[in-house]
Amino acid sequence: MVLRQVNGTRNGEKVVSGSVVEAGESAVLHRDLGYHFLPLKEGHGNYLVLEDGRKIFDASGGAAVGCLGWGNERVAQAVTEQMLAMPYCSTVYYTTKVQEELCRVLVDSTDGKMSRAYIVNSGSEAMEAAIKLARQYFLELSPPQPQRTRFISRKQSYHGITLGALAVGGHKFRREKFEPLLMDVTKVSACNRYRGKRPGEPDEAYVARLAEELDQAFQAVGPETVCAFVAEPIVGAALGCMTALPGYFEAMHAVCQKHGALLIFDEVMCGMGRSGTLHAWEQENVVPDIQTIGKCLGGGYQPVAGLLVNRSVVDVLEKGSSAFVHGHTYQGHPAGCAAALEVQRIIQEEGLLSNVRAMGELLSVRLRERVGQHPNVGDIRGRGLFWAIEFVANKDTKEPFPAHEHVAMAISERGLRPEYSISVYPGSGSADGIRGDHIIISPAFNVSADDIEWIAETLARLVEDYFAELL
Numbered sequence: 001m002v003l004r005q006v007n008g009t010r011n012g013e014k015v016v017s018g019s020v021v022e023a024g025e026s027a028v029l030h031r032d033l034g035y036h037f038l039p040l041k042e043g044h045g046n047y048l049v050l051e052d053g054r055k056i057f058d059a060s061g062g063a064a065v066g067c068l069g070w071g072n073e074r075v076a077q078a079v080t081e082q083m084l085a086m087p088y089c090s091t092v093y094y095t096t097k098v099q100e101e102l103c104r105v106l107v108d109s110t111d112g113k114m115s116r117a118y119i120v121n122s123g124s125e126a127m128e129a130a131i132k133l134a135r136q137y138f139l140e141l142s143p144p145q146p147q148r149t150r151f152i153s154r155k156q157s158y159h160g161i162t163l164g165a166l167a168v169g170g171h172k173f174r175r176e177k178f179e180p181l182l183m184d185v186t187k188v189s190a191c192n193r194y195r196g197k198r199p200g201e202p203d204e205a206y207v208a209r210l211a212e213e214l215d216q217a218f219q220a221v222g223p224e225t226v227c228a229f230v231a232e233p234i235v236g237a238a239l240g241c242m243t244a245l246p247g248y249f250e251a252m253h254a255v256c257q258k259h260g261a262l263l264i265f266d267e268v269m270c271g272m273g274r275s276g277t278l279h280a281w282e283q284e285n286v287v288p289d290i291q292t293i294g295k296c297l298g299g300g301y302q303p304v305a306g307l308l309v310n311r312s313v314v315d316v317l318e319k320g321s322s323a324f325v326h327g328h329t330y331q332g333h334p335a336g337c338a339a340a341l342e343v344q345r346i347i348q349e350e351g352l353l354s355n356v357r358a359m360g361e362l363l364s365v366r367l368r369e370r371v372g373q374h375p376n377v378g379d380i381r382g383r384g385l386f387w388a389i390e391f392v393a394n395k396d397t398k399e400p401f402p403a404h405e406h407v408a409m410a411i412s413e414r415g416l417r418p419e420y421s422i423s424v425y426p427g428s429g430s431a432d433g434i435r436g437d438h439i440i441i442s443p444a445f446n447v448s449a450d451d452i453e454w455i456a457e458t459l460a461r462l463v464e465d466y467f468a469e470l471l
């Protein structure tokens, strides 16, 4: 690896202080070939440690992945033991104790609502499986409904990077080059209390308007052709921790039920405890037919994600072909299962969900106190330990910054400088102004009150300094 010492930020170039991997010298097909990446060496608790020894507080767990912090010995031990016992399982003929135990723990966490779990390696794979399972469900329903081939999802959403997941997602930048390859998916508006609700419009009226929009979407394509409506209970990267208004998902579910379509919840980012309950739907009075999970399932210790499938869907398959026509070489991977099982045990044994709720409450209060008054902070929103700050050019009109200024990216990169040393997750604004720039703060579930105070204090300084220099 070619390392270079850099002192200070160079204007217009994505470089922060410290050692960086020389962009032109790397053999990695990085996601940005011109970027000077920071070489990460270790992780201890909340801290990321670079090759030159510099420490950065990980206030977002990467992309809202880290839920136990880094260097957890119990998880490392569980993975190591599994790797030594049996690193791989061919799922054509075999299963493993860890896969069976993990799926049992996941299913039991739903109070009998879900009856099977399916383990894959990434959120995108989980979404692909969810899409295909919904289709297969209608083929095996009695009588079958083979005409159901379509999906309805939301304009402001992100469901993954593979072609099926990209098709149901609404992330324009990630989609646009691949549009000709994507299946045609109908999109409706997400529930956006900050930018979608009209001034003075009561919550109930906005929810009714969105339910009507969904109903119209069903009517437009022919309700009998729709497999499922797909949504994130809390919109993550695409809107920045946007929770739905009370009653929104109940209204959406009612529309789906009216038309006999399934409800798929993508809980890859907001699920597995991030929202303060293990499943985000527990706070929405709605149980999905299929649910995807990811990031906080294994907390970043292994690439692991999955599906939780409602009893009603499983029953149809059991009475039908008795097989889900889908499979990956590495599905149910023992090391992934071992990591996820241990992470979930720790979350339960240490009562971390109550810490998520308590520290989330403190984070919301402190962010509002320290950062909320800034003239370029338009909104602070979230739930549990899943919070976003949205930046605006004008607080009164909510006018976003032009997308090409990449304000969220610039703020998060500035945060990596030694004088702040804080890592947050950026989300860019969209060129159509529907989405503003935001940063996500999603620390580990075992974060302390002192950590929360430091995060709020440091972000206040960072935001203040950035806009003082920009404007």
Ligand code: PLP
Pocket: 063, 121, 122, 123, 124, 125, 127, 158, 159, 160, 161, 232, 236, 237, 266, 267, 268, 269, 270, 294, 305
């Ligand atoms: N769904 C949501 C809501 C996500 O946030 C993501 C990733 O950020 C995905 C799906 C895709 O997951 P992965 O990146 O693990 O494929």
